[in-house]
Amino acid sequence: MLTPSTLIDIASNLRVLAKYVETTAIDSIHNVSVPFSEIRSGYPVESLATLKDWASSKARYIYQFSVEGDVFEGLHSAFNEAKASRKNDRAYCRLNPASPMLYVGSSSALDSRIKQHLGFGNKGTYAMQLCHWLPELEGTLRIQAWRFSQEIDGAVVQAIEDGLWASNRPMFGRQGAR
Numbered sequence: 001m002l003t004p005s006t007l008i009d010i011a012s013n014l015r016v017l018a019k020y021v022e023t024t025a026i027d028s029i030h031n032v033s034v035p036f037s038e039i040r041s042g043y044p045v046e047s048l049a050t051l052k053d054w055a056s057s058k059a060r061y062i063y064q065f066s067v068e069g070d071v072f073e074g075l076h077s078a079f080n081e082a083k084a085s086r087k088n089d090r091a092y093c094r095l096n097p098a099s100p101m102l103y104v105g106s107s108s109a110l111d112s113r114i115k116q117h118l119g120f121g122n123k124g125t126y127a128m129q130l131c132h133w134l135p136e137l138e139g140t141l142r143i144q145a146w147r148f149s150q151e152i153d154g155a156v157v158q159a160i161e162d163g164l165w166a167s168n169r170p171m172f173g174r175q176g177a178r
Helices: 004-023 036-041 045-054 072-085 110-118 154-168
Strands: 028-035 060-067 101-107 140-148
Touching: 004 154, 028 036, 028 045, 036 140, 045 110, 045 140, 060 110, 060 154, 101 110, 101 154
Parallel strands: none
Antiparallel strands: 028 140, 060 101, 060 140
16 A cells, blocks of 8 residues: 555665665776668677677676767658568567667676667567668667676666666667566
């Protein structure tokens, strides 16, 4: 039952969570850029090699995909068409208003999750599925990732991801735990 006492307890728990977020250490940061042409040609093994090596340790990761310039408008239109037609029978994530920030997420298996978003994973996994709809635009996909200790509580990582999502309003996906 929801009572004033329950609301006080919830607020107290949120304050404790906020303290953990404030004191959480980022172990490492990694950035990689991948030209759109490489994604259209197949999985970009060479461009993602440093990210794969960096993400090989047991840890928790928060990541984001973004693009520079005004190509995001064309990406929004292309994704909208692909999702509406269920192109290649893929499970497409939610579409939000157009933005140069494409996606914000977290995973303990970063390499696998990146593959899913690029469209080289299981077709039933909700992701951007980028290679299945990426239009013939010139551009570069930027992937930025932060590594956290495996010991960090999942609720803390989720709170950080949600905060990053709220401040960046990505074009794809949704805020909150899946």
